[in-house]
Amino acid sequence: MLAKLLCREGQTVSTEDEAIDPVAAAEAWRQRYGPSKKPTINDVARIAGVSKRTVSRVINKSPLVKDKTRSEIGKIIDIIGFSPDPQARGLAFRHSYLIGMIYDNPNPQYVVNMQQGILNGLKNSGHELVVHPCNRDSDSFLQDARQFVERQKLFGVILTPSVSEDERIVAMLREIGCAYIRIASVALENNANMIVSNDRLGGREAGRHLAKLGHKRIGFISGKPSFRSSHERRLGFEEGLAEHGLELDPKFVREGAYTFQSGLDRGSELLQLDPRPTAIFAANDEMAAGLLQALRVAGLTAPDALSVVGFDDFQIAISVWPRITTVHSPVTRLGELAAEKLLLLKEQETPDTKEGENVPWLVERESSGPPAN
Amino acid sequence: MLAKLLCREGQTVSTEDEAIDPVAAAEAWRQRYGPSKKPTINDVARIAGVSKRTVSRVINKSPLVKDKTRSEIGKIIDIIGFSPDPQARGLAFRHSYLIGMIYDNPNPQYVVNMQQGILNGLKNSGHELVVHPCNRDSDSFLQDARQFVERQKLFGVILTPSVSEDERIVAMLREIGCAYIRIASVALENNANMIVSNDRLGGREAGRHLAKLGHKRIGFISGKPSFRSSHERRLGFEEGLAEHGLELDPKFVREGAYTFQSGLDRGSELLQLDPRPTAIFAANDEMAAGLLQALRVAGLTAPDALSVVGFDDFQIAISVWPRITTVHSPVTRLGELAAEKLLLLKEQETPDTKEGENVPWLVERESSGPPAN
DNA sequence: CTGAAAGCGCTTACAG
DNA sequence: CTGAAAGCGCTTACAG
Numbered sequence: 001m002l003a004k005l006l007c008r009e010g011q012t013v014s015t016e017d018e019a020i021d022p023v024a025a026a027e028a029w030r031q032r033y034g035p036s037k038k039p040t041i042n043d044v045a046r047i048a049g050v051s052k053r054t055v056s057r058v059i060n061k062s063p064l065v066k067d068k069t070r071s072e073i074g075k076i077i078d079i080i081g082f083s084p085d086p087q088a089r090g091l092a093f094r095h096s097y098l099i100g101m102i103y104d105n106p107n108p109q110y111v112v113n114m115q116q117g118i119l120n121g122l123k124n125s126g127h128e129l130v131v132h133p134c135n136r137d138s139d140s141f142l143q144d145a146r147q148f149v150e151r152q153k154l155f156g157v158i159l160t161p162s163v164s165e166d167e168r169i170v171a172m173l174r175e176i177g178c179a180y181i182r183i184a185s186v187a188l189e190n191n192a193n194m195i196v197s198n199d200r201l202g203g204r205e206a207g208r209h210l211a212k213l214g215h216k217r218i219g220f221i222s223g224k225p226s227f228r229s230s231h232e233r234r235l236g237f238e239e240g241l242a243e244h245g246l247e248l249d250p251k252f253v254r255e256g257a258y259t260f261q262s263g264l265d266r267g268s269e270l271l272q273l274d275p276r277p278t279a280i281f282a283a284n285d286e287m288a289a290g291l292l293q294a295l296r297v298a299g300l301t302a303p304d305a306l307s308v309v310g311f312d313d314f315q316i317a318i319s320v321w322p323r324i325t326t327v328h329s330p331v332t333r334l335g336e337l338a339a340e341k342l343l344l345l346k347e348q349e350t351p352d353t354k355e356g357e358n359v360p361w362l363v364e365r366e367s368s369g370p371p372a373n
Numbered sequence: 374m375l376a377k378l379l380c381r382e383g384q385t386v387s388t389e390d391e392a393i394d395p396v397a398a399a400e401a402w403r404q405r406y407g408p409s410k411k412p413t414i415n416d417v418a419r420i421a422g423v424s425k426r427t428v429s430r431v432i433n434k435s436p437l438v439k440d441k442t443r444s445e446i447g448k449i450i451d452i453i454g455f456s457p458d459p460q461a462r463g464l465a466f467r468h469s470y471l472i473g474m475i476y477d478n479p480n481p482q483y484v485v486n487m488q489q490g491i492l493n494g495l496k497n498s499g500h501e502l503v504v505h506p507c508n509r510d511s512d513s514f515l516q517d518a519r520q521f522v523e524r525q526k527l528f529g530v531i532l533t534p535s536v537s538e539d540e541r542i543v544a545m546l547r548e549i550g551c552a553y554i555r556i557a558s559v560a561l562e563n564n565a566n567m568i569v570s571n572d573r574l575g576g577r578e579a580g581r582h583l584a585k586l587g588h589k590r591i592g593f594i595s596g597k598p599s600f601r602s603s604h605e606r607r608l609g610f611e612e613g614l615a616e617h618g619l620e621l622d623p624k625f626v627r628e629g630a631y632t633f634q635s636g637l638d639r640g641s642e643l644l645q646l647d648p649r650p651t652a653i654f655a656a657n658d659e660m661a662a663g664l665l666q667a668l669r670v671a672g673l674t675a676p677d678a679l680s681v682v683g684f685d686d687f688q689i690a691i692s693v694w695p696r697i698t699t700v701h702s703p704v705t706r707l708g709e710l711a712a713e714k715l716l717l718l719k720e721q722e723t724p725d726t727k728e729g730e731n732v733p734w735l736v737e738r739e740s741s742g743p744p745a746n
Numbered sequence: 747c748t749g750a751a752a753g754c755g756c757t758t759a760c761a762g
Numbered sequence: 763c764t765g766a767a768a769g770c771g772c773t774t775a776c777a778g
Contacts, residue, residue, distance in 0.1 A: 036548075038523065083524060085524075086525065091458075091460050091461055096460060098471075098503070108481040108482040108484070108485035109482075111481070111485050112481035113481070115504060115506075119504075126524075128471075128503045128505075128521075129504055130471070130502060130504075131503075131504055133488075133489065147456075148501075151456060151458075151459060151499075152501060153460060175409075176409070260688065260691070260692050286692075289692045292694075293692070293694060315633065315689075316688075316689070316692060318633070319659075319662050319663075320692065320694075321665075321693075
């Protein structure tokens, strides 16, 4: 019947008791304008024979639409390939569909993995990721961040360590009403805004590992004190040692900066001690690699002269020799979770957070073994 | 005089022969609404006593504005802190102020350095960077990219290797009229759309270096054939060798994949040859590090058993031992240049490209030396 | 369950 | 050199 109607000159005809076929009308539209024309909400409304208000309702999943109307509009949208303009939508909604990632982590692999994870979590949500490195020590730090968020009217923001630990920026975000998720080694505030990587648990594994191997003189190279993760990794490490009746001797502890060079420098210092430690836990792989370099410079090798354990499990851990026993932190997964949580946050839904889901784990490699003496 | 006027109840009064002081009016506005109110073009127009059309003209640097009007409006903008909403502007202009970076390079340091460079080049331009990893082998590769560009109505796009070498995506961008800059090892099309890293020149330095050291049996580990940079590095390398009457023996050439593991695997193969090469150029640092690992596995060391040269000069080159002699490629600078060129491209200006500005250079370290035999 | 009108914050012909 | 009106593609009270 409809087929017959459509045959007349390829046009649909509507009479009082016959409805126009929306599918056919949509196909005709696509036919007429070719594949490159981008339809608007007005095109959809015209084809469907409804107001754009109604189309808007189906876009925004309002329940106040008759099922039949909804499904017809849905079909038309599919056929003509309509997708609402995020810019126009954003203008009306007073926000954009952009997620900001604000970071100051110096490790490229951390940044890229995190980005990848966030992007995974954003997939098919219609949101895009805009990246924003920052410098917490800059005078314009807060102002830069604020301008970034306000100008782009960001949908929300994901903060990674160590800027995620900065209460100033968090206060600012709250003040301007910007949704945010903080990724950090430990819960810094109520769960709704946090993704926690539980670095302490990872540090504990490192401590247990070295203790079980029989080490007694055990050293530690930290990150900068402004990095909370470094604290957590140390606390966990000490817990792991304590389980075996050991404790960290302050004279075997040095402050690094999460860089290769700091691992090399602080490592050299520790190696000059007499007696020197038989094992050292570096708070990240980059420093552990530097420590390995220090060993070489001193004419020593791991694990016979010194056991080395790192944290992160990035490529560097398996690019050096011996390969580094380290704690694996699921960075990409953290990014994914952060993105998902941010999306839920805006939907006012209560995120069903599985507590303790992210647990780092130990990866044993060749850089650690029993103590020599 | 004006001061007196302003004293009356803090209001400005205008009489026939006295103009309102726009500065004072602007300050009063800021006073009244507090620091968090975001002004719009209408606020500026109202305070200045002009139409918003005129304000729009000064925002867009139209010459058709009287100097006095322009400077007054400029002052008001500064005082009340107006900055045009990119979303609204974009809606009217039919494009956004977002730059897309489309990449498929597997090296995190490359990606992060590139991003940083692009961001540097975008600074204070009012544009933001949205990142978009892609997979050239995916069926939806082209469609994904197209949707990304069209949905966000991107201002322009920066393509990095190897996706920058994909003619399909470039054709698509041209078809939909999206401005783009391709970053690549060699000019792939007319200069206006290219930033060239001249990898061949870098490869030549590597070749000269090993030739000068006296090596004769020289090997090469390439990247995947789909990476143009690998070709260029090899061609340059052969040029450098040729200058000294040497050429690459095919039996010392292996195909890697720019990864540590491929450097390890292909390196092991080359080391089993008899006689084995006395020097190997790996087309990137990651593979050179893998090659060093292969040496260790074989009970050999660099540079006495084998000289190793890499390419990139990333952190890995100085994290391993011996530190890798390599070719430095100014990735961050390339990103910066790409961003600047893209901005100029849209302004219809002819970019004044300094040809051959980006020249990679050799960095000598401990992994290379004279041949043993 | 649906629609006509106004508005988000800008710009662009068109007049003057 | 400047302005009133319409428009970019959406959404939101407000009616019905």
